[in-house]
Amino acid sequence: MSSIRTNESLKTWLIVAVILIAGIALRLHNLDRYSIFFDERSTMVISQGVVLEGANQKEVFSTLKVTNSNFWETPQFSLRPPRVLRSFTYNENYYPRAFTPAEFWAPKTIDDYYEANNRSDIGNSPFYYLLLHFWMEVFGISDFSARSLSVFFSVLIIGLTFLFGRRFFSVNTGLIASAIVAIEPFFIGYSQQARSYSLMFFLTLLATYFFLQIIESEANKRQNTRLYIGYIVTAGLSILSHFLSIAVLLGHALYALLFLRTIKGWVKMAFSAVLALSGVAWWMIYGGGTYTLYTLNYQAALYKRMAETRPYDNPFGTILPATIGNVFTKALPLFSDLVIFTNGLTDALAGKKNVFVSLFIGVLLIIWYRFSNRMKLNVGLKAAVPFILALSGAAFYSNHKVQFVILSVSVFALSFIPDVHRQADSVQKKRLWMIYIMALFPTSFLIIMSFKNGHTYGLMQRYSGFAFPYMIILLSLLLQYYNSIKVEFRTLIFIGLACQLYFVSLRLGEFYEDRSPKYGYFSTPRAPNPYYEAAQKIKKLYQKGDTILYPASRYEILSEMDRTFLPYSIQDAQVTNLYLPKDAQYVQVMDTTQTTHILLKKAGNKEPVVIKKLKGLRYGLE
8 A cells, every 4th residue: 555655655755846847948938038128127227236227326326526516595486396305405416437347336235225125115024035146146137147046936836735735635736736836827927027926926826835734733733833934934934025925914814714713823913013014114113124115105106197198098008997997997808817718818809799699608608517317318419519519609700600619618617616625525615715715805905905996007917917827726626526517518618628728828929029918018129138238248349448328218117216416317227237248348338318228338439349239139128
């Protein structure tokens, strides 16, 4: 008997290894082929203690001159917003100066890192930036190394999903769920961004893994100190990885309200919650998040103003007022894309008549399944009815006929969730409630916040991505349940799922080609990183006596936190210097005569050498 168990265990871990290898390959493919965009640019400079636009590098890019302010005189009229900090006794004016990479890479203090995080990312995700800093200390500064940290945690999500499914349901549940996570375009897409999303998805899933064991151990009065410690650490770090992780912890509180029955358990959970939140409380009061709440309130007001005055023509994309219709339209894809059966269907399907017919046929399939045993029909004809029903809608659909058929089949396939719940034992039913809460609560939280703030900007899949692992576990339970239904219905579902996987693979292909606004933000493929290419060319061509010229672009300033201290942006210079040797003495200056080119002025030559034309390549800023 032990030999059989050993063989089964070996087989299981071999399958897990294959799933992990496939997941790694899918996440590493084309990892650094396309340029970093604005958010990733922020990520890389923040991790090095640098503020975009140089608020903590003023002495690098400029020379300070102090003049008498003549504060008793009537100030000149100006439409420009006032500076954050002023003096009534003198004026501070910054004038451009030449600088070197060695000066750019001057040692940073802890206050520099705080200011970089606060100004460039509203004080969010400090734990992620800390990890990324040391990650790039080991692996070097490059697009590949910056993004590979997200790959690392995305692969851990695959493994943790297997452990979660196996621990609370079955080995097969864990295997199926981890396989879906490995190929899920959402996880692959965010594994290739130098942002904190993969880390926060991993930590919140791990916190739930500890939390559910705590609730069950309290019910059985088992020793659980290690579980509490694990929960405190992971829950606390998850909030320090992204503030929206609080939605997951609120989901835990809701589950505890339903299933935690002991006073002692409530006291320990309350104490754990305080400890878990103590890290972010310290960060907000004493660390780099001191202006976070102020900035969040400012952003909420700004987005609401954009929704009311410039819903389609603003720097942030489409932002609509939070009406019931607008919120429903924005939230529906967030729910449907959680389910691999319906992933992407809301983007592809059009026409109210088509949708109504497809949903109606899905309901007919449900009715036929529930009541077909009462019908006295030929066995062959009865077996054919589900296929006839599913395909009959094709005569009515005016577009995307196959995908509307898939929608009908998906409605039918998802109707078995109550059956899965009914067949579960009492322990697993409680666990299923955890799955339901965690699958639905993050998006519901965003909907509530959307109505509270008066705009739809926050309704994005990446902000509710915590829900994916739980919905995937529920789908893995469904896929196993289908083996217990009649062969014709099972065949219909698996054919529909196979067709849907084909369309999902097309979306994944679009992502790898950088033509996927859903997962990659861009419909036109980006070029390779122009700043990295410029740095390599500079290292090759620069000689003593040369001067590197950076374009002095001007970008729209949206808040005081973004304000430049010079009358132009220095981001092009900052990002290029990320890829230059830290001890280099290359002479660099800002060229206020142009806004598009990085140039190299050779000593004794009148015409500079074009290093890189940046127009159209500053992704997220143009």
